[in-house]
Amino acid sequence: MESFYLEYKNELVGTVLCLLTLMILKYFGAKTIRKVGKLSDINEVRTRLIVKYSTIGLTGFGILALILIWGVDFKEIGLVFSSVFAVIGVALFAQWSILSNITAGIILFFSFPFKIGDRIKIMDKEIELPNEIYIIEDIRAFHIHLRRKNGELFTYPNNLMLQKAIGLAATYEQSMDNSSDL
Template identity: 80%
Template sequence: MDTLFFEYKNELLGTAICLLVLLILKYLGTKAIKKVGKISDINEVRTRLIIKYSTVGLTTLGIVALILIWGVEMKDIGLVFSSVFAVIGVALFAQWSILSNVTAGVILFFSFPFKIGDKIKIMDKEIELPNEVYLIEDIRAFHIHLRRNNGELFTYPNNMMLQKAIALAQTYEDSLERSEVL
């Protein structure tokens, strides 16, 4: 056991440091994302989703770091990664729409000017009634739930929210103020 420790002490120390750094980064990242979510008054479910995405990214980064620490040969890594990325590339090419919606969901989390409860107009010629006002009921990873004036539920992809012009018709706070006046 002692010989094993002394033989791999640099790798074991590097692994411990790597795991400690990853845990600290996860803690600080989670705290920062929660703070952004709270300041921006973003739904808790969306905040947890972005935390999950960042955790997956950090885990991937950690695996790459551990591979480098333990000195796996680059040609072996290249073979494995090229095989994995070929399979993933084919799968993602078939699912590009889902990937773009998830990416748009992350972008919307940090820069979306609208919140749940706001009323918006989507300036899109392809929609049946392009100037209709929609109530934002929920913002999910792939799409946004919008409620039409007639009560009909309408889902709109996240990537289209970034591509189309959106006008704010009424904020949730404004609608609360109007209801208090009445």
């Protein structure tokens, strides 16, 4: 056992430093995300979701760092990763819109152009949407819950919130009032 410690002393020290760094980054990252969420008055569920995403990302970087620290031969691990990524790539290609919705959800969290309770107008000519104002009830990882004036609830994908023109209702109503004066 002592010979193991002596033989892999540098790798063990590197592993301990890597794990400590990851724990510190996770703690301060989660604390920062929660602070941004609180200052921006963002729903706690959304904040926890982004903390979970950052933890998964840090774990991936940690695994990569540990592979580098322990000097795993990339030719051997390359074959395993290429096989796994080929299978995952085919599966994810079929689910590309889900990934784009998750990414859009993260972007919406940090740029926070919309909040729960905001009244918005969706200006999308491709989809048959009534020309009305919607209230944002909830912002999830994949979609946003919108409520119409008549009480009907429906979902709208996060990626469309970034791709299509969305106006805040107060701003839209003011611009319509000003344009009628012209």
